Amino acid sequence: MTFTYRWGQRPLAGFSIKRGLGRGGFGEVYFAVSDGGKEVALKLIRGHNDTELRGIANCLNLKHPNLVHLYDLRTGTTGDHWLVMEYIQGEPLSTQLLRHPKGLAESQAREWFLQAARAVAYLHDHAVVHRDIKPANLFVEDGAVKLGDYGLSKSVGHSQHMQSSNVGTIHYMAPEVASGHYSKQIDIYACGVMLFEMLTGDVPFKGESWGEIAIKHQTDLPNLSKVPTAYVPILERALNKKAEKRFANMDEMIQAVEKFGQPASVTPIRTKSAPVQEPTIVTSVARPPIAGKTPRVEIPTGGRFRELSVSLFLAPLVAVPITAIWAIFTGSVNWHVLGALFLTMTAIAWSAMLASKPWEGREASRPRRLTLAAFGAGVGLLAFWFDGWMVPEVWMRDEALPAGLDSFWGGILKGEQAAVQMLTGYLVFFTLALMVPRWWLSVERRRSERFTLYPLFATGLWALILLHFWRDANVAKLPDPPGYLVLALAGAAAIVQLVSPWTPAPSRVPRFRRRLSESVAA
Amino acid sequence: MNRTLILILAIAAPVAADEPVVQANGNVRFLFRGEFRPNMASARESALQAGQEKMRDWLAHQDLSVHRGPSLDMIRREMNPQEFSVQEEQILNQKDRMYKVTMEIELQPKQVRALRGTQRVVEGFWALSSLMTLLSIAAAIFFAHQWTARRYGDPEAQPLAASREVN
Numbered sequence: 001m002t003f004t005y006r007w008g009q010r011p012l013a014g015f016s017i018k019r020g021l022g023r024g025g026f027g028e029v030y031f032a033v034s035d036g037g038k039e040v041a042l043k044l045i046r047g048h049n050d051t052e053l054r055g056i057a058n059c060l061n062l063k064h065p066n067l068v069h070l071y072d073l074r075t076g077t078t079g080d081h082w083l084v085m086e087y088i089q090g091e092p093l094s095t096q097l098l099r100h101p102k103g104l105a106e107s108q109a110r111e112w113f114l115q116a117a118r119a120v121a122y123l124h125d126h127a128v129v130h131r132d133i134k135p136a137n138l139f140v141e142d143g144a145v146k147l148g149d150y151g152l153s154k155s156v157g158h159s160q161h162m163q164s165s166n167v168g169t170i171h172y173m174a175p176e177v178a179s180g181h182y183s184k185q186i187d188i189y190a191c192g193v194m195l196f197e198m199l200t201g202d203v204p205f206k207g208e209s210w211g212e213i214a215i216k217h218q219t220d221l222p223n224l225s226k227v228p229t230a231y232v233p234i235l236e237r238a239l240n241k242k243a244e245k246r247f248a249n250m251d252e253m254i255q256a257v258e259k260f261g262q263p264a265s266v267t268p269i270r271t272k273s274a275p276v277q278e279p280t281i282v283t284s285v286a287r288p289p290i291a292g293k294t295p296r297v298e299i300p301t302g303g304r305f306r307e308l309s310v311s312l313f314l315a316p317l318v319a320v321p322i323t324a325i326w327a328i329f330t331g332s333v334n335w336h337v338l339g340a341l342f343l344t345m346t347a348i349a350w351s352a353m354l355a356s357k358p359w360e361g362r363e364a365s366r367p368r369r370l371t372l373a374a375f376g377a378g379v380g381l382l383a384f385w386f387d388g389w390m391v392p393e394v395w396m397r398d399e400a401l402p403a404g405l406d407s408f409w410g411g412i413l414k415g416e417q418a419a420v421q422m423l424t425g426y427l428v429f430f431t432l433a434l435m436v437p438r439w440w441l442s443v444e445r446r447r448s449e450r451f452t453l454y455p456l457f458a459t460g461l462w463a464l465i466l467l468h469f470w471r472d473a474n475v476a477k478l479p480d481p482p483g484y485l486v487l488a489l490a491g492a493a494a495i496v497q498l499v500s501p502w503t504p505a506p507s508r509v510p511r512f513r514r515r516l517s518e519s520v521a522a
Numbered sequence: 523m524n525r526t527l528i529l530i531l532a533i534a535a536p537v538a539a540d541e542p543v544v545q546a547n548g549n550v551r552f553l554f555r556g557e558f559r560p561n562m563a564s565a566r567e568s569a570l571q572a573g574q575e576k577m578r579d580w581l582a583h584q585d586l587s588v589h590r591g592p593s594l595d596m597i598r599r600e601m602n603p604q605e606f607s608v609q610e611e612q613i614l615n616q617k618d619r620m621y622k623v624t625m626e627i628e629l630q631p632k633q634v635r636a637l638r639g640t641q642r643v644v645e646g647f648w649a650l651s652s653l654m655t656l657l658s659i660a661a662a663i664f665f666a667h668q669w670t671a672r673r674y675g676d677p678e679a680q681p682l683a684a685s686r687e688v689n
Binding site: 343 | 650
């Protein structure tokens with residue numbers, strides 16, 4: 001971990017840097033000592049505009065025993081902004097939770113939660129929404145819990161507001177944050193998640209990607225089977241998907257938790273385990289982001305349409321080299337096959353994007369799959385058409401069947417038997433080929449990587465399986481389905497990734513790396 | 523005036539039927555004659571050209587007409603044309619002979635399907651070109667809107683500008 005400043009430097013008048021403590025998206029945190037000998041934590045704030053700096057300044061005079069004190073907001077010698085904070089001797093609650101993978105003792109969890117909740121209630125009373133409540137922002141010092149990082153909170157009024165900048169960490173992010181409309185209820189939700197984690201040792205919603213977790217927040221119900229029974233109704237209410245059905249305010253939630261008895265006289269967990277002579281302050285920046293702080297990027301409808309137009313335009317251009325590579329590899333100059341491959345690949349890529357873009361960033365698995373299935377049927381018809389088969393016609397029952405034609409599909413169609421069987425094969429193949437794989441993950445702006453080989457292998461393998469069954473079902477000795485369909489699907493999976501806009505999603509850091517990072521910070 | 527007498531030396535085969543015949547296996551049998559040419563290779567080429575025209579005409583008159591006939595290369599490579607008969611003629615007072623070849627080809631249903639497919643692929647390319655043109659126009663309009671909005675400060679367009687960097 002490299003820091004801008006080193007021991008002995010004085011980027012802020014009156015303070016000498018002793019060491020770096022952590023860094024994050026917003027800046028770096030240092031342990032420093034004032035000229036008078038006061039130990040403080042200095043947070044170098046970067047990437048914040050004047051409005052946000054005013055928001056920090058508004059928090060300078062907040063005083064609560066469970067809040068990390070903010071002393072001052074100053075401008076350094078290089079023009080950078082520095083937040084002078086209380087230096088906490090202790091460790092974050094997240095580290096405590098790592099030592100208790102099955103959760104804290106109930107009495108301990110309740111005590112610490114109530115302290116944190118009182119700090120949040122105090123912030124709300126002063127019209128401040130924290131927006132990033134999580135164990136990593138709570139510090140345990142001599143048995144007392146202190147809430148930090150609230151200097152980057154937002155001041156809010158009584159009404160809800162639109163916001164699209166950084167709003168919390170994905171595991172603690174309320175469902176409404178994705179829509180951009182949120183209020184202090186997001187803190188209540190985050191407190192619910194945190195209480196759940198303190199009681200069980202794990203967050204309620206986990207997933208492989210940022211999007212998956214966000215979707216679970218919006219749709220899945222938390223599994224409360226491991227939670228002590230008394231807390232179930234509290235968590236059901238705090239974790240309600242609808243903000244208006246949660247606790248009206250933090251005081252209400254505090255009262256609900258307090259009902260289960262007076263806070264136990266717990267033995268404070270001293271931070272003896274921290275193997276350092278100099279106690280450390282650990283802020284949220286000391287912990288690598290689990291899933292990042294940036295929520296879904298809100299793109300207005302016009303922007304989304306523009307993105308889609310550009311992606312659709314680029315798709316055939318990317319299909320050209322893929323087709324060319326295949327032609328070179330196979331030595332094929334059959335323009336019918338090459339053309340059909342190119343057009344089918346483009347049609348699949350377009351279908352995947354058209355069916356996924358409207359629901360981007362939302363949990364809509366069923367409508368996506370249905371739309372993809374419909375598009376798949378269309379692509380199947382197109383591929384059948386490109387293969388040169390006579391298209392069966394709708395049979396008007398009052399007309400006689402011409403010689404050589406039969407009726408099919410319950411008497412709906414008339415056509416040659418071979419053509420109808422091939423049409424059925426194409427329709428089934430492409431409907432399943434588009435409906436089963438999760439194509440929208442490759443379209444999502446917030447996918448973990450711009451391009452991975454996994455979708456190519458997955459769709460290619462799925463196409464091979466479908467093709468195998470299709471050939472197996474071909475008992476009438478019809479021509480085999482063309483093998484290039486496998487490449488068309490795998491190629492489309494590549495195209496979709498390459499032409500879809502991408503914003504890097506913060507990756508999930510493995511637990512062992514988090515532990516390592518925290519132990520290094522400690 | 524150059525008077526030329528043509529002596530028909532041999533007629534190796536009966537006159538071929540003009541109309542294509544559909545076989546029991548679905549193949550269509552074509553017989554076609556080329557022009558008299560001074561050597562066999564040229565005569566065969568002439569026959570193939572005649573066959574190409576004949577097949578093109580036949581395909582165009584099918585129920586679902588196919589306007590894309592087979593290329594000579596395709597005929598040679600995929601349709602295995604067989605010599606049905608050869609006529610040789612000798613011009614009086616000259617040593618050279620002239621040849622007229624009749625060839626036989628069976629056009630298979632899969633080849634008709636391939637020709638129909640090729641025609642459709644070409645149509646598909648035209649349709650794709652049209653869509654690409656529309657998309658490029660739409661993209662151009664969006665970029666123009668974005669540019670003007672940034673230049674003249676339309677606040678509603680800021681998210682568009684923001685999204686540009688990641689596209």
